[in-house]
Amino acid sequence: MKIAIMGAMPEEISPILEKIGSYKSTSYAGNKYYEATYQGVELVIAYSKIGKVFSALSAATMIEHFGATKLLFSGVAGAISTNLKVGDLIVATKLSQHDLDITAFGHPYGYVPEGSVFVEADKDMIELSKKVALEMGKSVQEGIIATGDQFVANEERKNWIGTTFGADALEMEGGSVGVVCNALNIPFFILRSISDAADMDASFSFDEFLESSAKESAEFIMKMVDEL
Ligand SMILES: CCCCCCN(CO)Cc1c[nH]c2c(N)ncnc12
Numbered sequence: 069m070k071i072a073i074m075g076a077m078p079e080e081i082s083p084i085l086e087k088i089g090s091y092k093s094t095s096y097a098g099n100k101y102y103e104a105t106y107q108g109v110e111l112v113i114a115y116s117k118i119g120k121v122f123s124a125l126s127a128a129t130m131i132e133h134f135g136a137t138k139l140l141f142s143g144v145a146g147a148i149s150t151n152l153k154v155g156d157l158i159v160a161t162k163l164s165q166h167d168l169d170i171t172a173f174g175h176p177y178g179y180v181p182e183g184s185v186f187v188e189a190d191k192d193m194i195e196l197s198k199k200v201a202l203e204m205g206k207s208v209q210e211g212i213i214a215t216g217d218q219f220v221a222n223e224e225r226k227n228w229i230g231t232t233f234g235a236d237a238l239e240m241e242g243g244s245v246g247v248v249c250n251a252l253n254i255p256f257f258i259l260r261s262i263s264d265a266a267d268m269d270a271s272f273s274f275d276e277f278l279e280s281s282a283k284e285s286a287e288f289i290m291k292m293v294d295e296l
Contacts, residue, residue, distance in 0.1 A: 070110040071293060072136035074126060075286075076241045079278050080143040081115045083286035088113075097129055109293060112136055116241060119217045120165065123241035127248040127256075138296065139249050139256045140193070141242060142289040144274070144281045146220055146266030148229060149211065149236035153262060154277050155284055157206065159197050160213040160258035162186040163243040164233045167216035177232050185233075186212075187246035190255035193292070197259070200291045208288070211236030213258060215243030221270035238266055257292070261285040 075081040081102075085091060091104035091113070099122075102113040112134040116126035130136045145158065152158060164178040164186050171177055178185040194210065201208040214235035220226050229235050242258040249256035261281035264273035 069138065069296070070112060070134070070136050071296060072127070072130035072134070072139040073111060073113045073289060073293070074123070074130065074139060074141045074245065075115040075143045075282070076118050076123060077143070078115055080282045080286065081113055083283045084113055084142070084290060087290055096133060097125060099126060099129070101130065101134060103134070107294065109296065111293070119240050120215060120244035124244040124248050127245045128252070131249070131252050131254050137254065138193070139245065139254055140289055140292060141245055141256070141258045142285040143239065143241070143260055144263035144278055144285065145213065145237040145239040145260035146226070146264050146270060147237055147262045148226055148266060152209065152237060154264070154273065155281055156262045157208040157284060157288060158213065158237050158260050158262070159194055159208055159210045160189050160242055160260070161194065161210050162188045163213045163215055163246045163258065164235065165216060165243045166214040166229045166233060166235070166238065167218060187243060187250055189246065190257055193255060193257035196292060196295060197257070200288065200295060204288065204291060206288065209236070213242050213260065214238045215240060219270070220266040221268060223267050226266040237262065259285050259289055
């Protein structure tokens with residue numbers, strides 16, 4: 069077993085690298101990948117850089133080049149559901165790409181031929197997250213996450229995404245990571261901590277809460293790794 073732990077930004081994986089302490093760095097395909105053995109478990113850790121393309125590249129690299137057999141994503145997200153406040157944790161049950169659009173040909177939003185609107189996360193790791201949440205005394209919500217190459221800071225766009233995909237939160241990497249993992253038959257788990265409400269104040273809220281919310285997610289992910 070070799071576990072990939074991925075984020076999109078340095079702040080999302082720095083709490084993990086700090087906890088691990090020592091690791092080997094490898095430069096590959098325009099990025100840096102960190103390998104370590106943590107409590108007997110082989111890890112490969114990286115932040116992909118922001119967006120669906122960079123995150124797809126890193127997910128494929130962690131699997132194909134570094135041999136990861138499971139992939140866990142830790143990061144922050146914008147809330148759509150009013151039940152999600154800053155710092156709250158959401159586990160993705162399934163994810164979509166909200167900016168994938170060939171509706172001009174009568175297809176649904178988020179769909180292209182030979183693809184699917186949703187990609188489903190690994191049920192075993194979702195179950196494990198419930199156990200870990202109990203052990204940590206944390207409440208974790210499960211929900212649908214929509215992914216797109218846009219930082220959403222607009223009530224109208226946010227609500228459209230919520231309505232169109234039944235999404236509870238939105239971000240810029242989970243859906244592409246999921247497609248790559250499914251194509252390569254690798255179970256994946258996407259955890260996000262809320263940093264903002266994807267509204268007109270989103271960028272200010274994001275700047276204020278990125279670090280603390282990223283730590284929340286990272287701490288939970290490391291507890292998951294302890295029990296994988
Ligand atoms: C310097 C700018 C970094 C943006 C990266 C945001 N991440 C992307 O995964 C998560 C995220 C948090 N809030 C968001 C929002 N409102 N829209 C899209 N994505 C997000």
